[in-house]
Amino acid sequence: MKNQPIKFYLNNQYVNYAPEKEYISVLDYLRLNEELTGTKEGCGEGDCGACTVLLGSLQKTPSGFWLKYESINSCIRFLPSIHACHLVSIEHLSKKGELLHPIQEEMKNANGVQCGFCTPGIVMSIYNLFLNNDFTDRKKVEESLQGNLCRCTGYGPIINAAKNVFEKYKRIKDELYISNKKIKEKLIAIREKEPFPYSVPKDLKAFKSFIRKNKNNTIISGATDVGLWINKELQRPKNPVFISHVDELKIIKMSKNFITVGSSVTYTKLLESLKPFYPELTEYLKRIGGEQIRNMGTIGGNIANASPIGDMLPPLIALKSEIKISNAESQIRNIQMEDFFIKYKVKDLKNNEFILSVKIPKPTKGLVFSNYKVSKRRDEDISSVCASFYFIINRGYIIEARLVFGGMAEVPKRAKHTENFLLGKPWTEDSFADSAKKIEEDFQPISDARASQEYRVLVAKNLLKKVFLQKSKACRGLMRHGKLLVGRTNFD
Ligand SMILES: Cc1cc2nc3c(=O)[nH]c(=O)nc-3n(C[C@H](O)[C@H](O)[C@H](O)COP(=O)(O)OP(=O)(O)OC[C@H]3O[C@@H](n4cnc5c(N)ncnc54)[C@H](O)[C@@H]3O)c2cc1C
Ligand code: FES
Numbered sequence: 001m002k003n004q005p006i007k008f009y010l011n012n013q014y015v016n017y018a019p020e021k022e023y024i025s026v027l028d029y030l031r032l033n034e035e036l037t038g039t040k041e042g043c044g045e046g047d048c049g050a051c052t053v054l055l056g057s058l059q060k061t062p063s064g065f066w067l068k069y070e071s072i073n074s075c076i077r078f079l080p081s082i083h084a085c086h087l088v089s090i091e092h093l094s095k096k097g098e099l100l101h102p103i104q105e106e107m108k109n110a111n112g113v114q115c116g117f118c119t120p121g122i123v124m125s126i127y128n129l130f131l132n133n134d135f136t137d138r139k140k141v142e143e144s145l146q147g148n149l150c151r152c153t154g155y156g157p158i159i160n161a162a163k164n165v166f167e168k169y170k171r172i173k174d175e176l177y178i179s180n181k182k183i184k185e186k187l188i189a190i191r192e193k194e195p196f197p198y199s200v201p202k203d204l205k206a207f208k209s210f211i212r213k214n215k216n217n218t219i220i221s222g223a224t225d226v227g228l229w230i231n232k233e234l235q236r237p238k239n240p241v242f243i244s245h246v247d248e249l250k251i252i253k254m255s256k257n258f259i260t261v262g263s264s265v266t267y268t269k270l271l272e273s274l275k276p277f278y279p280e281l282t283e284y285l286k287r288i289g290g291e292q293i294r295n296m297g298t299i300g301g302n303i304a305n306a307s308p309i310g311d312m313l314p315p316l317i318a319l320k321s322e323i324k325i326s327n328a329e330s331q332i333r334n335i336q337m338e339d340f341f342i343k344y345k346v347k348d349l350k351n352n353e354f355i356l357s358v359k360i361p362k363p364t365k366g367l368v369f370s371n372y373k374v375s376k377r378r379d380e381d382i383s384s385v386c387a388s389f390y391f392i393i394n395r396g397y398i399i400e401a402r403l404v405f406g407g408m409a410e411v412p413k414r415a416k417h418t419e420n421f422l423l424g425k426p427w428t429e430d431s432f433a434d435s436a437k438k439i440e441e442d443f444q445p446i447s448d449a450r451a452s453q454e455y456r457v458l459v460a461k462n463l464l465k466k467v468f469l470q471k472s473k474a475c476r477g478l479m480r481h482g483k484l485l486v487g488r489t490n491f492d
């Protein structure tokens, strides 16, 4: 029962394989089972991008399925989760004796390769960018390479190579683009006609049934947290259930006042759907992991992981989001996001429950919203401190304040003393300078490898000053008729 085969396409080949172990990574499968050693292993924890491959997966739309290719880190992705998918490794781009793929050709011409260890991963990341865009610019290329570490070439030639690809070639002529429809049909055939592996529910009903039968289970969505438990902590959590096929958890629904986001929505999709409502979140979201992690990691995983430095938690709490939770018997309960986190890594979620979706209110009048991530590296790093600030301003006065910090306590937490202090105060630099003193009443953070206690407190205070300075210009526009910001700042 448990070793039902996983069926998928690997490059041009159909695979029907029943692994002995549930936790075989896609990378190990490629290198050890298939002897496709072009895909490299560096860190084994999603950081370096050496193991980047493309994964084509079926995306459900009201009119049927479409096939989307995205870059992923194969070291922290487990084989059952790619059932009915198309796995594309570097070997698919050109075989021995064949011409190089345009991306490889441009990497060669632009001197984008020295030792070559990172090169397959970098080529696959550029391939992801190329397949999903008609045009690019330097910023987009840099973003697409956030998750790829090159120690020797330097990024200049690699960025030039990527830009040259877009200048000289059209994606519509690429083999994967041309074969999209044909491969989609093949994947649909697997999905519709073949039995799903035991640990891969095909829909919400099957997922609930799995939970009913396996009380002590481990939900695996993008595996960007769980992957590290397996690879680094050598854990083997019991009864894994891979939920990447449960389409009901991938919905994004817009209503008049809310955006409802399914728990398996990835950061990449979240970014697209929140952008029109909360453009303030765009840059912040792009600081989460690299492109591969954003293509895999989900909002539900970030919430359920309940880390005090989960980057999505402060903005979701600040925006008054609500979590919808279901159990295996379909009983539903809703809980305010800020009440979900009880203490360090302890959350209000029972064994037979899972997160269905998150309901995010749309912006209201007078809203000033800002998000900050402070980490040692700009890209691919975990926050030392992250913060989301939500203010409602009326006629130059703060009538509502929600200040949520990550990395300052054992759970993501509101600074309630500071909020109370700011309530009713004018939107001026003095109010913010004074409010910063309250931070110490709200938080006594710990010192750890990422940051000392003193540093965290200082950063939190400075972020409060920063939000005023950064948003003052926006407020002037927002509140022109309310005569907001009559005073000058000392920094004018
Ligand atoms: C290289 C790297 C960089 C990262 N960078 C960042 C970063 O910048 N910021 C950040 O916040 N995080 C970061 N992370 C952590 C991780 O990407 C996020 O926490 C991500 O959102 C987890 O989602 P997932 O789908 O991969 O979760 P998974 O790993 O699949 O699961 C995580 C936890 O959530 C549970 N779970 C998943 N879905 C559900 C559900 N629907 N209901 C109930 N429980 C569920 C799982 O059982 C597990 O306990 C990074 C991770 C890596 C490897
Ligand atoms: S081996 Fe480093 S990201 Fe996978």
Ligand code: FES
Pocket (backbone or CB within 6 Å): 112, 113, 114, 115, 116, 117, 118, 119, 149, 150, 151, 152, 153
């Ligand atoms: S070419 Fe050596 S690591 Fe990039």
